[in-house]
Amino acid sequence: MTINPTKPTGAVKTMKIRDNIKKWLAYDYDLDAAPVMPDPVEPDVEAPDISFWRSLRRRGAHRALYYVAAVICSIILASTLILTVSGMPRYGEDAEFMDTVTYEYLAHGMEYTGAVNIVSGIILEYRAFDTLGESFVLFCAVTCVLVLLRIDDGKDDVSLPCHDLTGDVILSRTMRALIPFIFIFGIYVLLNGHLSPGGGFSGGAVLGAGIILLSSAYGEKTSGKFVTERTFRIVTTSALLFYCVGKSYTFYTGANGLHSFIGNGTPGNILSAGLILPLNVAVGLVVACTMYGIYRMFKERRF
């Protein structure tokens, strides 16, 4: 005779259900539950998604409502913006008040900043504080990516899955021919920022893309000759500190009406336009390092 487990009575059943509901609620709201990221060790097995139950509850009517509302909102926003743009001032209208700043930049920009490329003059002299902020946006972004993706203690020691092209014949042969030109072009754009279209942001982007290409074609051993973590830190830190200190000097002398020892030189010379050339180099280095740093973090999660 087999031993039958006691048949659950109604009260026990209710208690079980209540327990389950409690557990379920606790799980739903548990603040210390596992992070909602796919388990990196076995990508096929999904980590328990805490919001799953909640989303299940809302599936159905809620979901349909959500899509309809989203479409309606987008249509309203888009039509409002189109209406707005059609009501905007036309090009060249209202010249007296509206275009004062533009005309001043065009008329005296070269004389006052020493930069033939007015855009460089504007972003690194007239509105240098904004550009200082922009460089720190990049710095902030790379810090956040480091915080999010970096692994050092081997806790979840797995890199994100990505298509590895190292050693690919076509890529490496093409790169062997192209890399010198990419770097030379990047350096040219960087150094001529005050003379011709270009400057720190664009030149830095070219350089950063070059390093990333090098790294993906030949692996990190080759690119590691250019950028290790140490060089990354040194270059970013010194470039940003130079920007901070150099521009602070200009701001301080400018606001206090002091004479600045930095002259504008002759517009058109390579060594002219005051701080614009070194600042372009600093910004370019920051941009290149940021791009490469973010690439490394996403690929390997470490330097």
Add this chain to the structure above:
Amino acid sequence: MSFIENLPFLSVVVFLFAAVVCSVLKPRAARAFTAAVEALVVVFSALTLFYTYTVGEPFRYNMGHFDAPWSNQLRAGVLDALAALAFSSVLLLSHIGGIRYAKIDIEQKKQNSYCTLLNLIGAALMALSYTNDLFTGYVFLEILTLSSCGILVIRRQGRTTLAAARYMVINLLGSGLFLLGVTLFYGTTGHLLMEYIKVGVENLDATGEYSIPLTVTIGLVSAGLAIKSGLFPFHTWMPDTYGTATPTSSAILSGIVSKGYIFLLIKIMYRVVGTGTAAMTAACHILYVFGMIGIVMGSFWAIKSKYLNRMIAYSSAAQIGYIFVGIGLGGDAGFRAAIFQVLAHAFTKPLLFIAGARLSEASGDSQAFSALQGSAHRSRAAGAAFAIGAMSMVGIPTLAGFSTKLYFAIAAVEHGTLVDLATLAVLAVSTLLNALYFIRTVIRIYTPSPAPEPLPTFEPSPDKHDPGLAAAVGFAAGILFLGIFPGTVSSLILTGLSMFG
């Protein structure tokens, strides 16, 4: 030109400088250096406040060798300096108050990155307080958004990643709308400095030209900043965000980051658009309605929540609602109430988060109310601090919350219309709801545990270098100051508002 006029600029640059330096320092040195810089900026802001108040008029600071419309400019009046002082002191107190938990929650190698992000938040808040240029405002708003995501996601535990993703999406929506607004302002007026835009906007408003773009612009800017600060339908990120981050981050995010956006909005209302413009008035009315709903719904969800952190977070949604109701009431009285609420909430909410963290530590790291029972006896200082914060939230006299509610009532009765009656009614209901969940929590933490001590007994602060108590005392002092001398702060706010004009 007095040397003090350099201090606003130095406050921003010192933080930026410290951010870069911290990224290469050792964790311990980075923490000390960050605290020192924050303290230095508190001194700078206090000096600026004193200087602008004694001189009696704001000063402008050109960023470079070019005059007003051509280059970036900072501007410091009494209100800007007051905001900077509040932001920097809350940043300092939250940082040192949560150091104990930051050490545990954050991996060793990321400690200095945390300090870097704190410094960037400081720089962004200083720049938002002092900027006289809309685009500078946008740039530093981006820094604030990114770095607050960073301090949120740095705790690799629980639901922080999900919370950060949600926070990021809603914040970027707000940033996008704000950026569109700024470009449209530039497109219709041709300027980015606040005074010059205002001249342009007044011209356009008088002649009736480009009325559609102008209305849309004002709507976009207001909506963008309101979304970023977590006004009612966009508050859904709050409970996860504030509930899962390390206590310092929760304190900073709820106390000052959302206030930075609101301060920028108030500045734009006064200095860019002018509060009299028709579109601005309409925008204020919409914000007012959402603020009212937010007050009630925030309190409702706070009552429903079963975890301490989530309750405090939902209460934030209600408190943000108050600020927007003040803005919606308009006039100097309304804005005074709103700014007073900004200050009061900036000091109260971080205190609640930091005291709450200590209480939950004393209850086996659980945030559930059932576990928290009797925790005030296990950690007396934290219990007292939490009680002060909760009382202030409810609005007990001599604490900041009471003065806030008083100023809201004054602003509401000023016009004597039906709207004001509604405001008073919501104010009363919300006070009742606040009392319901905060007093309940205080009673809960002071009720001795029923079981024969199932939780490990809590030794008061085994870490000798834990300055948590000092931070709590600082926050409590701020709350008491706002509660006992509301007249001083109110006169500062009114002077500052008149300088905005």
